[in-house]
Amino acid sequence: MIKNYVPLEAKKAIKRFGKRFFSFLLLPYVYIMVDEYESGLLNEPYESVQTYLSPKCYALANTLKVTKANNSSSYTFSMDSNQKITDHFNGAPLYWTFHTAKKNSGNRTYEDRYFELTFCKKHREMVSKFYIPHVMAEASLLAMRNRAMRLYTNRATDPGGRIWSPVLFLHPSTFDTLAIDSSMKTRIKNDLMRFVNRKEYYKTVGRAWKRGYLLYGPPGTGKTSLIAAIANYLNFDIYDLELRSVMSNTKLRKLLTSTSSKSIIVVEDIDCSLNSLNRENKAKAKAEEEEEEEEDEEEIEGERGDNMSLVSLSGVLNFVDGLWSSCGGERLMIFTTNHKERLDPALLRPGRMDLHIHLSYCGFEAFKVLAKNYVRLEDHPLMEKVGKALRDVEVTPAEVAEWFMGCKEDPDLAMETLLNELLKRQGGDTEGPQVGVEENAAMD
Numbered sequence: 001m002i003k004n005y006v007p008l009e010a011k012k013a014i015k016r017f018g019k020r021f022f023s024f025l026l027l028p029y030v031y032i033m034v035d036e037y038e039s040g041l042l043n044e045p046y047e048s049v050q051t052y053l054s055p056k057c058y059a060l061a062n063t064l065k066v067t068k069a070n071n072s073s074s075y076t077f078s079m080d081s082n083q084k085i086t087d088h089f090n091g092a093p094l095y096w097t098f099h100t101a102k103k104n105s106g107n108r109t110y111e112d113r114y115f116e117l118t119f120c121k122k123h124r125e126m127v128s129k130f131y132i133p134h135v136m137a138e139a140s141l142l143a144m145r146n147r148a149m150r151l152y153t154n155r156a157t158d159p160g161g162r163i164w165s166p167v168l169f170l171h172p173s174t175f176d177t178l179a180i181d182s183s184m185k186t187r188i189k190n191d192l193m194r195f196v197n198r199k200e201y202y203k204t205v206g207r208a209w210k211r212g213y214l215l216y217g218p219p220g221t222g223k224t225s226l227i228a229a230i231a232n233y234l235n236f237d238i239y240d241l242e243l244r245s246v247m248s249n250t251k252l253r254k255l256l257t258s259t260s261s262k263s264i265i266v267v268e269d270i271d272c273s274l275n276s277l278n279r280e281n282k283a284k285a286k287a288e289e290e291e292e293e294e295e296d297e298e299e300i301e302g303e304r305g306d307n308m309s310l311v312s313l314s315g316v317l318n319f320v321d322g323l324w325s326s327c328g329g330e331r332l333m334i335f336t337t338n339h340k341e342r343l344d345p346a347l348l349r350p351g352r353m354d355l356h357i358h359l360s361y362c363g364f365e366a367f368k369v370l371a372k373n374y375v376r377l378e379d380h381p382l383m384e385k386v387g388k389a390l391r392d393v394e395v396t397p398a399e400v401a402e403w404f405m406g407c408k409e410d411p412d413l414a415m416e417t418l419l420n421e422l423l424k425r426q427g428g429d430t431e432g433p434q435v436g437v438e439e440n441a442a443m444d
């Protein structure tokens with residue numbers, strides 16, 4: 001009867017359903033959840049899975065979301081909620097589903113996002129030994145190819161309850177546009193390359209794969225521009241750590257341990273942050289600390305109730321180094337200050353700040369880089385006079401850049417304006433321009 005009356009397509013569908021139903025009963029499945037956040041910290045495997053699935057989503061999913069970072073050459077596709085795609089590896093089907101769920105924390109509602117991987121029990125070993133490492137390796141290759149860098153900050157309260165708020169990082173500064181001495185550029189670039197290529201070395205000596213830079217010098221000499229140039233050179237994300245918004249050691253530890261590998265953690269104007277922190281209302285800090293202690297069981301004795309201070313910053317960094325050394329990713333920590341002499345030796349020691357980079361007033365070489373970038377000038381009859389004046393006058397690259405911006409359509413006028421400004425200032429402080437890189441004898 002069935003053969004005679006049921007159409008061929010329906011028969012096929014029934015057969016398919018029957019096969020699936022029985023295989024479901026006889027071959028139980030394993031489910032792996034990959035959450036976006038784990039105890040408030042960004043879960044790195046989530047990002048890797050998202051990257052890995054992006055090209056597959058485009059080919060396989062029915063409903064897609066598309067995003068494109070301005071500095072990325074490619075589009076990123078992601079599945080909509082409850083969509084499922086099937087991946088194949090070593091002949092085994094692996095099912096990925098994307099889920100979202102609304103959750104409440106206190107009086108805040110946020111969206112919980114996670115991927116679910118489903119596979120047949122018999123592939124359990126193959127998945128853990130080969131498939132997961134394959135996903136991670138593919139994801140890091142894809143990420144390197146299409147990477148849109150991000151700038152994270154802890155300044156504003158994140159609507160999603162995240163401790164770091166991300167935005168796209170689009171700073172145009174590069175080592176080519178930086179107006180600093182060329183020998184200094186080479187020295188920094190070499191140091192960075194040596195650092196990123198030394199994974200095995202850091203592992204062998206049992207230290208966190210981390211390097212610390214201190215950038216110091218007057219305002220407007222390029223400290224922020226250098227950080228952006230380093231991020232663009234290494235293709236690293238930036239975590240802009242605003243210490244004034246961190247009211248307890250527990251919070252600071254959480255922030256630092258939730259940074260991802262291949263990142264730069266920046267603490268700008270460290271002397272100002274720490275001074276004003278020490279003046280903060282202690283009661284406020286203590287109240288927040290107590291609130292967090294209820295949530296966070298892993299508090300360390302001896303640090304309770306401390307307001308943030310220079311010493312506790314150093315202590316927290318020591319603690320975090322221990323965790324970083326076991327998780328293996330590379331991190332660069334950059335501190336900036338206009339007053340190096342005000343910093344505590346506990347922060348300046350090697351291992352904490354391995355390279356001290358002095359950015360100072362505009363020298364002739366730096367000036368030529370600015371002239372080339374801002375008014376397309378490689379040579380000019382006034383160049384020599386400007387060079388001479390720069391030896392006697394303290395002027396920051398930021399000021400030179402401003403003067404050039406004021407007359408960028410007319411290079412002759414730009415040079416005249418600049419020379420006039422320099423001559424006006426002559427006769428003041430006559431200390432010449434200096435720049436320098438000082439190795440803090442850490443990992444050599």
Ligand SMILES: Nc1ncnc2c1ncn2[C@@H]1O[C@H](COP(=O)(O)OP(=O)(O)OP(=O)(O)O)[C@@H](O)[C@H]1O
Binds near residue numbers: 177221
């Ligand atoms: N060395 C430099 N090379 C190229 N541009 C520079 C340099 N220094 C300053 N500038 C220009 O001046 C502006 C301000 O510089 P930047 O913010 O990097 O200085 P800073 O030393 O970080 O200052 P602050 O200490 O006030 O934060 C930048 O937008 C950049 O255009």
